[in-house]
Amino acid sequence: MTKIKLCGNFRVEDADLLNKVQPDMAGIIFAPNHRRTVNLTTAIKIRERLDDSIPLYGVFVNQNVMDMLTFFANGLIQGVQLHGDESELEVALLRENKVPVIQVVKPQQALLTTAADYLLLDNSAGSGETFDWRIVPPKSLRQTPLMLAGGLTIDNLEDAINQVQPEWVDISSGSEVAGIKNLEKMRILVDIAHQQTAKS
Ligand SMILES: O=C(O)c1ccccc1N[C@@H]1O[C@H](COP(=O)(O)O)[C@@H](O)[C@H]1O
Numbered sequence: 001m002t003k004i005k006l007c008g009n010f011r012v013e014d015a016d017l018l019n020k021v022q023p024d025m026a027g028i029i030f031a032p033n034h035r036r037t038v039n040l041t042t043a044i045k046i047r048e049r050l051d052d053s054i055p056l057y058g059v060f061v062n063q064n065v066m067d068m069l070t071f072f073a074n075g076l077i078q079g080v081q082l083h084g085d086e087s088e089l090e091v092a093l094l095r096e097n098k099v100p101v102i103q104v105v106k107p108q109q110a111l112l113t114t115a116a117d118y119l120l121l122d123n124s125a126g127s128g129e130t131f132d133w134r135i136v137p138p139k140s141l142r143q144t145p146l147m148l149a150g151g152l153t154i155d156n157l158e159d160a161i162n163q164v165q166p167e168w169v170d171i172s173s174g175s176e177v178a179g180i181k182n183l184e185k186m187r188i189l190v191d192i193a194h195q196q197t198a199k200s
Contacts, residue, residue, distance in 0.1 A: 001193070001194050001195075002166065002168065002193045002194070003024040003025070003167060003169075003193065004023045004160050004169050004170075004171070004189060004190055004193035005023060005024065005025035005026065005027055005147065005159055005168060005169070005170040005171070005174050006023040006025075006026055006027070006059070006171060006181075006186060006187075006189070006190075007026070007027030007029075007057075007081075007099070007126070007149075007172040008027065008028075008029060008126055008172035008173070008175075008176075008181075009026055009027065009028055009036075009046060009160065009172065009181060010028065010029065010035075010036040010037070010038050010040045010042065010169065011034045011042075011181070012042060012045040012046055012049060012143055014046065014181045015045075015046045015050040015181050015192060016049065016140060017181050018050055018051075018054060018186075019049075019051045019182070020183060020186075020187070021055070021186045021187045021189075021190045022051075022053075022190065023190055024054075024055075024168070025054065025055050025056075025057060025125075025168075026045060026050060026054050026056050026057070026059060026076065027042055027056070027057045027058070027059050027075075027081060027170070027172075028056065028057075028059065029059045029060060029126070030058045030060050030063065030067075030071075031059055031060055031061035031063065031083065031084075031141070032123075033200070034126060035126075035194055036126060036172070037060030040183040041078060042135065043058075043071075044076060044141075045166075047076050047077070049177060053088070055078035055079060055100075056076075056080040056194040057077060057078065057081050057100075057102065058071055058076075058077040058080050058081065059080075059081040059083050060080055060081065060082060060083065060084070060086075060182035061062070061083045061084035061125065062084035062086065063084075063086060064107060065090050065093055065094065066102075068080045068094065068099065069094070069097055070100065070192050070193070072097070072099045072124065077150075078100065078146070079099060079100035079101065079102065079117075079142060080099055080100070080101055080102070081101075081102040081104065081120065082101065082102065082103050082116075083104045083122075083125055084101070084104075084169075088093050088134070089114050089186065089200075090114065091103055091114060091115050092115050094105075095115045095116070095117075098119055100117045101115070101116040101117055101118075102116065102117065102119075102120050102123075102147060102176070103119055103120065103125075104119075104120045104122055105119055105120070105121065106121070106134075106151075106174060107121045107122075107123060107131050107132075107135050107136055108135055109121075110136050110137050110142055110146055111137050111141060111143070112144075113143070113180065114144060115144070115149035116144065117144075118144065118145050118146070118147050118148055118167075118168065119142075119144045119146055119147070120137060120146075120147040120148075120170060121147070121149065121150070121164075121166075122127075122150045122160055122170075123150050124147040124150060124171060124173070126172045128150075128151050128172075128174065129150055129151045129175070130151030130152070130156070131150055131151075132152050133148075133160060133163045133164050134149075136163075136164050138165075139165045145167040145168065146164070146166045146167055146168070147166060147167070147169065148161075148164050148166035148168070148170070148172050149169070149171070149172075150172035151173065151174065152169055152170075152171045152174050152189075153171075153173075153174035154173055154174065154185055154189060154192065157171075157174075157189060157192045157193065158192055161181055161192075161193070167190065171188045171189055172198055174186065175189055
């Protein structure tokens, strides 16, 4: 089984869809000026409506670590995704405060030494673009659990899992139709990930 994070939830009712399909993690975008950016009020409502069993991660791009710590301490988020050029110092500060961290790196950097809990490989930020999965180093060399992101869809997810053998996949655009979360696609994505044991 490969674990799955469904990201870019920006409507309060997206929490209802997530509860129906039960991904292993959900994400909301706190980075400003993106199509899926949520304000604090919406974020609170999504967390309130989301099943307690589904951890909600906040996606940040070069933002204030103190805000992340406050959101975490208040139970609004259960972890952070650092999607910019955040330093290892910031990762260490978050980890010292027990905040689970997903650090986003370029696809070639899957072997980076980090204090983060997960390394997420992505070439863009929620744009639905894939990259050449052949450049990802083999699982046997990797030390940190890997999350694969970038343009994953119901049509390529199985291939991606077999080729890259990630512990997790993370999907935003591929779970939408016309920019809105789609229950059917979300269900298929979760089913594919959970049925898929990467062939080694
Ligand atoms: O989804 C966004 O709008 C977003 C904005 C800013 C930073 C990251 C964002 N999303 C992350 O991008 C990847 C890939 O998404 P996609 O499936 O290709 O659309 C994923 O990690 C999202 O969490």
